[in-house]
Structure formats: C-alpha cells, structure tokens
Amino acid sequence: MKKTLTTLLMTATVGLAQADMITHTVDYEIDGEAYQGLLVYDEAVTEPRPGLLMVPNWMGVTDNAAKKAYRAAGTDYVVFIADLYGRDIRPTDAKQASAAAGEVRSDRAVMRKRVNAALEVFKAQSDTVALDTQRLGAIGFCFGGTAVLELARSGTEIGGVVSFHGNLDTPDPDAAKAIRMPLLVLHGADDPYVPPEQVAAFEQEMRNAGVADWQLLSYGGAVHSFTDPSANVKGQAQYHPRVAERAFMQMRSFFGEVLAD
Template identity: 30%
Template sequence: MKKITALLLIIAGLVSIASCKPKTAKTSEANETSKELPVKIIGEEVTYATDSTNLKGYIAYDSNAEGKRPGILIVHEWWGHNDYVRQRADMLAELGYTAIAVDMYGDGKQADHPDDAGKFAMSVMTNLPEATARFDAALNLLKSHASVDIEKIGAIGYCFGGSVVLTMANSGADLDAVAAFHSGVQLPVMPNDKLKAKVLVCNGAEDPFINPESVISFKTAMDSIGASYEYIAYPGVKHSFTSKEADANGEKFEMPLAYDADADKKSWTSLQKLFAEAF
C-alpha cells in the first residue's frame, strides 16, 4: 500500500511539473511578442490657437510604445512649418519621444524667398509676448497628448527656431532640455537666472550668420549663471548644415548655405546625449 501511495505521489508531481512548463513557455513567448512590436509612427496634423492667431502643427509618436514618454517641441527654420520640421518630428518619435512640430508664423505659413522669411522671422522675434503665446499654445497641446509625461519636456529648433527655443528657455519656460542648431545666439532675452534647462547649441564654425562676438557674449552669460550647457562649433561647416535642401537653396538665392552630413550626424548624436542626461 505504501509503495502504491508513493508511486501516486510521484506521478502527481510529474503531472504538476509538466503542467507548469507550457504556461512558462507561453508567458515567455508573450513577453517576447510584446518586446518585438515594431515601431509604428503616427503623424497627425493638429490645429490650435492663441487669442489672436490660428496655428497648424504636426504631432508624431510611436503608437506601439507603452507608457508615457518625454514630449519635445520642434521649431522650424525661418522658411516656416514645412516638411523638414515634420521629418524631424518623425525622427524623434522613432527615438521614443512624442514630438510636436510647432507653427510660429500662423496658419502654417511658409516663405518662398529669404526676404519673406526674414520678415516673418522678424515679426515673431520683435513681438515677444505673441511669440511666447504661440510657443505656450503648442506646449499646452503637447502636454495634453495622452502619451506625454508632462514632467519631461524639451524643445529643439533650427536657425530661427533655435533662437526661439533659446529665448523661451531664457524667459523661464518650464523645459528640461533645449537644443539649437545653426542658430543665432544674440537673443531678445539673454541667459539669466530664469533658465532651467540643460542647453545644447550646435553651429558651423564657418557660419557667417553667427557673429563671433555674440558667441562670446552668450557663453559669458551662460557661465555667469552656472548654466549646464555645451556649445559646439564644427570646423569648416556653414549655415543650415542639417538640411539637405541647403545646397539647392544656397545656389538659388546665392547664400552661404551647405548641408554637411558629418555635422548633421554628430549634432543628432549630441542631441540624443542631451536628452538621455535630461530625462
């Protein structure tokens, strides 16, 4: 009788072990399936407004990513809200962020000539209250997105857009990290104790639009407040080095613009490092 009882216990134990194995395998397979979901970027056109201006933006995010993630604002070059700034939003979404390509001119307005671009940009930079309202409207829209962690917000900008994000940060915007590419640093609001963000500036050392004295003034101001920043000047690199349209625009309008693949790649790597440290 004892032998039969012992045999039954052994059989029961083996059945129990066998029954557990498939469950473990299925759980493992489910986890692997979850981890292997491909990146699926959703790009959505959005409309928003200040009290005086209708604005058209673009939000990009990975719909297969779980949980909340940092939100990034992207401000366009002086040409306006175009495909280039949307491409950058998609690239940030691929890195795991939710990004909004901002409209600082209103109604998605774009310039076809440098003269118009200059006028559009000047109208924004000389009206800081309205510029701030447009930036804040995009910031609030970004924070309202279901995928965004509102405690982790950054902003980047190109050319005119770089000056915008630096100015907003210096004005006290609640940003964790700010990056400017081929951007002027002689700003309507220079660095002061309102600045909260870590800052990255990536410029071409041969960019004639960047006054050397303005760089010294910018660095001096940043150092005076103990700001966390990095200023990178790429040797031999001209203005608009991140844009593949730069060469064509430079030739068309006889301007010192040139795409530089190496500087473009290096600056994007530096941006990822900034975000990794900030978030």
C-alpha cells in the first residue's frame, strides 16, 4: 500500500507487555528514507478506539518507549510511537541521543514534516487495528513534547496534544497563530532544562497568538523526565512516581474531554 510520503509494512509481533497488549513494528518511508515505528494496543478490545500518536524522548523508539505507550494506552487508546530519526538511528547512550535529537530540533521544518508523516502512517493503521481516525490526539515526552507542540504549530487539526516535561521554546513564536487544537503542557516546576524564562515566553506566545484552548500545569518538586522510571540524575532529570501518576491522570481527563464521542 503506497502513499506519496509513506510506504507501510506491518511486520511480526515483537513483544507483549501484558496478557492482551500487542506491539507491532511498522516500517514506512519519508522522502525515500526508511523509518520504523511501533503500534501498541490491547488486542482484547474490538470496538474502534481513539488513537494517540506518541513521540518518545531523545532515546527514540525503544522498549522503554513501548512501556510508556502501554501505560498511556490501557484499553482506551491505540498508540503509535513515531520514529523521528530514521530506522538506522537508534541511540544507545546520552551522547548519541543528544546528537540525534539536536539535529532534528535544529530544523523545525524537518521535525514538523516527520511528525506529520508519522500521523498519516498512524491513520492508515485503521486497516489493521480497530482505530477511530476521527478521534486522534498526540503525546510527547521530553524531546517528544517539543515535537508534538510543533505538530500543533504546524496547523494540523486533531483532537489535542499533551506535552510531558518537554521543552517549550520555538524559533518562530508567530507560528502559534496556526494552532487549531487544545494543548495541555505538563511541566516540572523545578526543571532546569525548561527554566521559568522559557515557561513565561511560552505563555506569552500563546497569548500573543490568541490560542483559544491551552493549559500549563507545573508540578512542584518535579524536574525533567518525571515520568521516566529510568531517570535518576538528582535535581536534573529524575523520576517522580506521584507526579507521574497525576500527569497521566491529567492526560486521561484531557483526552476524555477533547476526544469524546
């Protein structure tokens, strides 16, 4: 099945998180380059469900990203983990991840193109899984939080996006005038990588652009990567179980509203 930007290929099941949770790899292309995402869903649910496009943190498509997708999906959603680097780029440490993420972050046009292409790939999965393509949202973590905000700034129209501890800066604040969806930003109040000045600039960006529906929640005592159980750099990037649980609850409440039938 070929499209202008993407070629889709569903391959074998690669893992299970729990009894009925399925993970499939999905190979696709953007401008002739190979990418590989992950489709995550509960096989026991047969009725069409809303979908969440997920952009993972700077480590890209990993087992840890799949675990986070399982947590987000439950029985309520189908999740597609987008590949923003390319199939052959799979960082194994922070240095490699920083290089890969930095290259994409430095070119927001590329970031937007890749995240929008992944969204189109996701929509095509309705041939494989019970997915309601009229009810789609997007979530992102750290680097991925930046990416889903750029998805919104690109003018794409879906139900809404949620950024978890993502960077809020953008080289073109005026692009926010194109936002046509609700936004929920979940932020660690003590995140050293997203300082108060960046938060204030984001809030002003939203006001100046006249964005109709945006929320920013700051969690006291939380730093970067507060939803990531593997994050353990004290005071910089650190898992916070209570805040993580609250953040996922906020995500579910948000999508329960904006993706309602």
